[in-house]
Amino acid sequence: MKVGPNQRDPVFDAEWLAHRYDPEQDAVHFRHVPLSARARATFLTDEYLGVEPAPVPIGRERISQSALPNAPLHFVFHSAFCLSTLLANALDLPGRSMSLKEPVILNDIVGWRHRGADGTRLTAVLLDALQLCARPGPGRRAVVVKPSNIANGLADGMLRLLPQARALLLHAPLEDYLISIAKKQIDGRLWVRDLMVKQLREGLTLPVFSDEDLLRLTDLQVAAVGWLSQHALFHRLCRAFPERVRTLDSATITASPASVVQAMFAFYGIALSDEERAQVLAGPAFTQHSKDGTAFGFSARSLDYAAAESVHRDELTKVAAWARVVAETAGVPMALPNRLC
Numbered sequence: 001m002k003v004g005p006n007q008r009d010p011v012f013d014a015e016w017l018a019h020r021y022d023p024e025q026d027a028v029h030f031r032h033v034p035l036s037a038r039a040r041a042t043f044l045t046d047e048y049l050g051v052e053p054a055p056v057p058i059g060r061e062r063i064s065q066s067a068l069p070n071a072p073l074h075f076v077f078h079s080a081f082c083l084s085t086l087l088a089n090a091l092d093l094p095g096r097s098m099s100l101k102e103p104v105i106l107n108d109i110v111g112w113r114h115r116g117a118d119g120t121r122l123t124a125v126l127l128d129a130l131q132l133c134a135r136p137g138p139g140r141r142a143v144v145v146k147p148s149n150i151a152n153g154l155a156d157g158m159l160r161l162l163p164q165a166r167a168l169l170l171h172a173p174l175e176d177y178l179i180s181i182a183k184k185q186i187d188g189r190l191w192v193r194d195l196m197v198k199q200l201r202e203g204l205t206l207p208v209f210s211d212e213d214l215l216r217l218t219d220l221q222v223a224a225v226g227w228l229s230q231h232a233l234f235h236r237l238c239r240a241f242p243e244r245v246r247t248l249d250s251a252t253i254t255a256s257p258a259s260v261v262q263a264m265f266a267f268y269g270i271a272l273s274d275e276e277r278a279q280v281l282a283g284p285a286f287t288q289h290s291k292d293g294t295a296f297g298f299s300a301r302s303l304d305y306a307a308a309e310s311v312h313r314d315e316l317t318k319v320a321a322w323a324r325v326v327a328e329t330a331g332v333p334m335a336l337p338n339r340l341c
Contacts, residue, residue, distance in 0.1 A: 010056050011066050011132075014098075014140075017044060018132035019055060021108040021125060023117065028063060028105065028132065029055040035137045039092050042085065042291050043102040043148075063128050071136035074268045075167040076146040077155050077237075079230040080195075081180035082172035082250040088146040089285035090261060097270050098140040102148040105129050110151050114201045126154065127161050142270050150195070152233055153202035159241055166268055167241070168340065169234045172250045174227055174323060176305060178316050181223045183308035189219035195226050204229050206330045220315055224323035232332045247336035254298040256341070257281060263341040 010016035010030040017038070020029040031052040033044070041048040076091075078084035088099040109117075109126055133145050147154075159165055172180065181188040196214065199205050205214070206229055217225065237245050246267055253260050261280050265272040272280075280286070289296040309316060327334055 011058060011063055012069060012135070014069075014135040014137045016056070017103070018105050018129065019044070019052070019103070021105050021112070021129065022057065023108075023112045023125075025057065026060045026125075027057040028060060028129075029057050031055050035092075035098060035140075038098075038100070039089070041101070044100060045102065045104055060125065060128055063132065064124070068131050068135060070131060070134035071140065072142045072164065072269065073130060073134040073162055074142065074144045074165050075155070075158065076144060076170055077152055077167055077234075078146065078149055078170040079152070079172070079177070079227060079234075080149045081177055082170050083253050083290075084146055084170050085290035086253070086285050087168070087170065087260075087264065088144065089290055090280050090283070091144045091264070091268075091270075092285075093270075093272075093276065093280060095139050096265075096272065096276070097142040097144060097268070098137045100133055100143065100145045102146060103133060105132075106145075106147045106151045106154070110154065110198075113154075114198075123157065123161070126157060130158060130162060142268060144268060149230070150198050152230060153199075153204055155233070155237060156240060159237070159244065165244070167237070167245045168264065168267065169237060169245055169247045169336065169338075170249070171227075171231065171234065171247075171336070174224065174334070175309075175316065175320050176250060177227050178220055178223055178319060179305050179308050179312070181220060182312040182316060183304075189223075192219060192223040192226055196222050199226060199229050204233055206232065206326070206332070208326065208330045218315075218319070220319040221322065224319050225326070228323060228327055228330065228332050231327075231334070231336070232330070234336055235332065238336065238338045242338060245338055246340040247338050248340045249336075252341065254301070257286060257298075259341050267340060 015032060015034050016030045017033040018028050019031045033049060076084055076087055085101060088101045091097050091099040109129060113122055134143050136143060159167060181192055206225060258281060261277055287296055
């Protein structure tokens with residue numbers, strides 16, 4: 001029999017974040033993070049929350065035997081640099097919904113999987129982690145999780161474990177993605193190579209390339225292959241869950257933010273009044289930079305991208321053209337189906 005909650009029990013209180021998973025002890029580490037602090041943090045990581053010196057470890061057996069409170073749980077899966085944090089911030093709406101931005105516990109499960117975790121046990125741990133994510137905060141009726149994109153390999157499993165969950169698959173147009181990498185200079189170029197290593201471990205890279213082929217590519221070519229690999233995954237998710245996934249790109253967000261907000265909340269089944277929609281569009285999600293809190297506007301973002309494109313134009317043009325040939329060879333359509341709006 002599953003046990004009920006005790007007052008202020010970390011297992012039942014949504015303000016206790018299920019932060020890390022320790023497979024050696026089969027325990028979840030909780031830390032107290034009020035919803036207001038979560039909303040301010042760029043991501044739910046120690047970098048933004050601060051290091052917790054005394055997390056509370058609780059054995060997973062107790063968690064599995066507990067009747068956890070839960071709200072409808074949905075997802076935003078993304079391929080990076082595509083305004084996913086902006087959408088997660090917009091979905092953190094008091095009285096309606098709360099969002100979890102890149103919870104580390106899911107990254108821990110990915111890392112454990114890479115180290116050879118038993119599949120049956122991993123599935124059980126993943127389900128428990130998702131049930132912990134689904135605990136609603138005070139006054140919130142739904143939860144939307146935006147995992148880190150390194151957890152995209154678990155997307156199919158998450159949707160199968162939660163048959164009522166819906167997912168938005170978000171990406172940046174290829175050229176914008178390449179510009180994002182180029183303008184971050186060495187940090188961006190190192191990041192795409194690290195992502196490629198993780199995609200190789202997940203079996204998500206395109207089969208047209210051998211490991212030796214990948215070593216011969218430039219940094220931006222690696223970025224393009226990583227983008228195409230995630231695009232291929234999104235196509236598979238669209239085929240597997242046609243009624244439960246929708247696709248969206250960052251260019252549509254910048255061009256039609258009001259339409260995106262309305263369609264996104266409706267897709268997740270979260271009722272939104274005209275006044276609330278106006279509140280979201282005028283709020284910090286659309287007026288402050290999601291990473292540093294400075295003033296934000298789509299026009300400034302466009303100018304920033306245009307400046308970076310002018311510096312790297314020759315390389316960007318050649319890699320984008322090459323990537324389209326690769327996409328045709330690998331059978332990965334550049335346009336995704338199941339558009340949100």
